[in-house]
Each structure stands twice: as structure tokens, then as C-alpha cells.
Amino acid sequence: MNTAPTPYAVPLPPASGAWREGDPSGHRRWHTRRTPLALEAGGELPGVRLAFETWGRLAPDRSNAVLVPHALTGDSHAAGPAGPGHPSPGWWDGLIGAGRALDTDRWFVVAPNVLGGCQGSTGPSSARPDGRRWGGAFPFLTQRDQVAAEAGLADELGIERWALVAGGSMGGMRALEWAVTYPERTDALLLLATAAAASAEQIAWASAQLHAIRADPYWRGGDYHDAGPGRGPHTGLGLARRLAHVTYRSEPELAVRFGRRPQGAEDPWHGGRYQVESYLDHHAAKLVRRFDAGSYVTLAEAMNSHDIGRGRGGTRAALRRVTARTLVAGVGSDRLYPPSQQAELAAGIPAADGVRPIDSPYGHDGFLIETEQVAALVRELLG
Numbered sequence: 292m293n294t295a296p297t298p299y300a301v302p303l304p305p306a307s308g309a310w311r312e313g314d315p316s317g318h319r320r321w322h323t324r325r326t327p328l329a330l331e332a333g334g335e336l337p338g339v340r341l342a343f344e345t346w347g348r349l350a351p352d353r354s355n356a357v358l359v360p361h362a363l364t365g366d367s368h369a370a371g372p373a374g375p376g377h378p379s380p381g382w383w384d385g386l387i388g389a390g391r392a393l394d395t396d397r398w399f400v401v402a403p404n405v406l407g408g409c410q411g412s413t414g415p416s417s418a419r420p421d422g423r424r425w426g427g428a429f430p431f432l433t434q435r436d437q438v439a440a441e442a443g444l445a446d447e448l449g450i451e452r453w454a455l456v457a458g459g460s461m462g463g464m465r466a467l468e469w470a471v472t473y474p475e476r477t478d479a480l481l482l483l484a485t486a487a488a489a490s491a492e493q494i495a496w497a498s499a500q501l502h503a504i505r506a507d508p509y510w511r512g513g514d515y516h517d518a519g520p521g522r523g524p525h526t527g528l529g530l531a532r533r534l535a536h537v538t539y540r541s542e543p544e545l546a547v548r549f550g551r552r553p554q555g556a557e558d559p560w561h562g563g564r565y566q567v568e569s570y571l572d573h574h575a576a577k578l579v580r581r582f583d584a585g586s587y588v589t590l591a592e593a594m595n596s597h598d599i600g601r602g603r604g605g606t607r608a609a610l611r612r613v614t615a616r617t618l619v620a621g622v623g624s625d626r627l628y629p630p631s632q633q634a635e636l637a638a639g640i641p642a643a644d645g646v647r648p649i650d651s652p653y654g655h656d657g658f659l660i661e662t663e664q665v666a667a668l669v670r671e672l673l674g
């Protein structure tokens with residue numbers, strides 16, 4: 292396995308003002324909540340901070356704000372080029388910018404790093420009020436807690452209503468929570484490759500990933516952040532990413548793209564790898580370099596908690612609360628969030644009109660890759 296411990300690369304909590312330094316986009320800022328966040332599971336989280344990036348200008352009447360919540364391992368860098376602090380271009384760069392579907396000459400686009408994450412927002416790698424890292428003491432979060440934190444950010448920015456909330460996968464879970472918790476603040480809603488509740492199968496895949504991380508001897512109950520370079524649960528996180536990444540792609544794609552071919556001159560019968568193994572190694576190493584295992588655990592557990600009907604009289608009653616103009620789309624080849632889940636959403640949300648298909652061989656990751664098809668949906672919703 293190609294998961295030699297790499298230098299531990301979780302960004303340290305920025306000193307006040309430092310976050311903008313070295314940020315090529317110049318858009319990233321953060322918001323610190325003045326009061327502790329009351330958590331759905333009980334207790335509260337003090338000192339909540341959300342890193343976020345914005346593009347465009349908020350109109351004087353504040354009617355042009357668009358929220359784009361990211362998926363599991365995304366961050367606030369939804370648009371813009373790669374550079375220091377951003378190993379990849381923005382995850383929806385094809386969608387956001389002047390002349391693009393989310394035209395930043397017209398719309399004010401806001402992308403927060405999710406609460407519990409590791410790219411500037413408060414998470415397990417952040418410092419507690421006493422200066423020590425949270426580590427394994429970081430509290431259990433739900434999607435509703437994360438949306439409550441985002442509502443605090445919206446309040447701070449003076450945004451009473453979103454012209455659109457658009458998200459896929461875990462971002463779609465939060466988009467849906469926005470529309471159900473705050474129907475009066477969500478004018479339009481785009482749900483991509485997401486679900487009303489995490490299914491048994493989704494929980495099962497996440498569970499295997501959580502076990503992989505927690506079985507790493509460097510996990511140490513989540514208290515590894517100050518153990519020194521290379522002494523974090525990188526092997527476990529890499530395993531989790533391999534497991535997850537297979538579920539993000541489709542069987543036909545892997546068959547066509549890699550087949551049974553060996554990687555270069557490697558011989559799989561004598562210790563070498565197949566191409567697809569090398570591909571998974573690459574994605575594992577790439578995530579380990581940029582993501583914190585503790586955040587992965589927190590966010591995966593929050594996804595498992597997702598159930599829009601909890602405490603609201605069930606799924607159908609919760610979905611009926613949505614007043615936003617809504618489009619629901621799914622990727623036909625998505626084996627992780629199958630089209631039946633989007634059909635349930637579309638059937639339950641009053642203004643949704645069936646499920647729009649995203650045609651893609653790439654499976655679940657289609658919502659990140661097929662930006663032209665997603666752009667068409669955004670244009671339809673925003674008129």
C-alpha cells in the first residue's frame with residue numbers, strides 16, 4: 292500500500308487576519324460567532340468560526356445572494372484558480388464567474404467551509420478556547436448544526452434570503468436543510484445527487500471508512516494533532532478515501548478507463564499494481580495531504596445523521612415545508628446516491644417537477660464534473 296505517512300498538513304487556525312495572506316483569490320475571510328452554538332445532540336460549541344469565500348457584490352437590496360455548500364471533502368474554494376493554499380482549482384469553477392451560470396457580475400456567491408471541516412472553519416484540528424486542540428473531544432455534529440452555523444454567517448453578511456441555495460451530495464443535504472428549516476430564507480433550491488436521509492447503504496459505506504480511520508494506531512482516539520509530523524492516521528484516512536472513491540465513480544467507467552491493465556511496467560502478480568490501484572493510491576495520497584482525519588470522521592458522522600424528517604413528523608411532512616422553486620437532479624450512473632433517492636425528494640417537494648437527469652458515466656462525482664449540465668439547471672432556476 293502506498294500510504295507512507297506524509298507530512299501532516301492540516302492548516303493551523305489562523306491568527307487574526309492571517310488567513311488572507313497567501314490566499315491567491317483574495318476572497319477568503321472568516322466569521323466568528325459571538326455566542327456558543329447550541330447543538331442538536333445537546334451541549335454547545337463555543338468560538339465557532341466559519342471560513343468562507345465570496346465572489347461578486349451583494350446588491351444594495353441584498354436580493355442577489357447565492358449559497359453553495361460544498362460536499363464532504365470540498366472547501367470554501369468553489370471558484371478560482373489553483374495556487375498556494377489551493378492545490379486544485381475551485382470545485383465549481385466552471386459554474387461561477389463572469390459570464391458563467393452563476394454570473395458574478397450579477398450574483399453574490401458565498402461558499403463557506405462547513406462547520407467541522409479543516410480548511411479554516413472550526414473542527415477537530417482547531418484550538419479550543421483554552422488553546423488546546425479539540426481532537427477527540429470535538430462534539431458530535433449534525434447537518435442541522437452545520438446549517439445553523441451557516442445561518443449565523445448569513446446574518447452577519449446581512450443576507451436575509453438566498454436567491455438560490457445549490458449543492459450536491461453532502462452540500463445537497465445542507466441545501467435541503469436550509470430550505471426546510473428556513474423556507475422564508477430560500478427562494479430557489481437546486482439539489483444534486485443527494486437524499487432526504489442517509490440510507491442504510493450510505494451509512495454502511497461510511498461506517499467502513501470510519502473503522503479504517505479509527506483502526507489506525509496513530510488515531511489515538513482523535514488526539515493526534517500534536518503528535519508530530521507523519522504521526523497522524525494517514526494510512527486509515529487513505530484507506531477511507533480509497534473505499535469512498537470507488538463509490539464515487541461507476542463500474543463501467545472503471546472498466547473502460549482501467550480495465551485489467553497493470554500500472555506502467557508494474558507486475559500485479561509480483562507485488563506490482565493494477566492501474567486502478569494506482570489511481571486509488573493517487574486519490575488517497577492527495578486527500579491525506581490536504582485533509583484532516585478528525586474532520587473526515589466528524590463530517591461522515593454528520594452525514595450519517597442526515598434525516599430531513601427527524602422531529603418533523605417524517606420525510607413527507609418535512610419536504611412539504613419547502614416553498615422554494617426547486618430542481619432535483621440525479622446522475623443515472625450514481626451507485627452511492629441512486630436515482631430513487633432523488634425521486635423521493637422530487638415527489639415530496641411541492642414545487643419540484645420530477646427529477647432532471649445528469650447524463651454522465653462518472654457516477655456520483657458527476658455533480659462535480661458535469662458542470663455544463665449543472666449550469667443549465669442553474670440558469671433555468673435563476674431565469
Ligand SMILES: CC(=O)SCCNC(=O)CCNC(=O)[C@H](O)C(C)(C)COP(=O)(O)OP(=O)(O)OC[C@H]1O[C@@H](n2cnc3c(N)ncnc32)[C@H](O)[C@@H]1OP(=O)(O)O
Nearest residue numbers: 362364365366377378379382566567569570573656659660
Ligand atoms: C482543495 C481541493 O483539492 S478542491 C476540493 C474539492 N474537491 C472535491 O470536492 C472532491 C475531491 N475530488 C474529486 O472527487 C475528484 O477528483 C473530482 C470529482 C473533483 C475530479 O474528478 P476527475 O476530473 O474525473 O478526476 P479523476 O478522478 O479522473 O482523477 C484525476 C487524477 O488521477 C490521476 N490518475 C489517473 N490515472 C491514474 C493512475 N493510473 N495512477 C495514478 N494516478 C492516476 C491523474 O493524474 C489525476 O491527478 P491530479 O488530479 O492530481 O491531476
Ligand SMILES: N[C@@H](CCO)C(=O)O
Nearest residue numbers: 362363364365460461
Ligand atoms: N468527491 C466528492 C464526493 C462526495 O460527495 C468529495 O470528495 O467531496
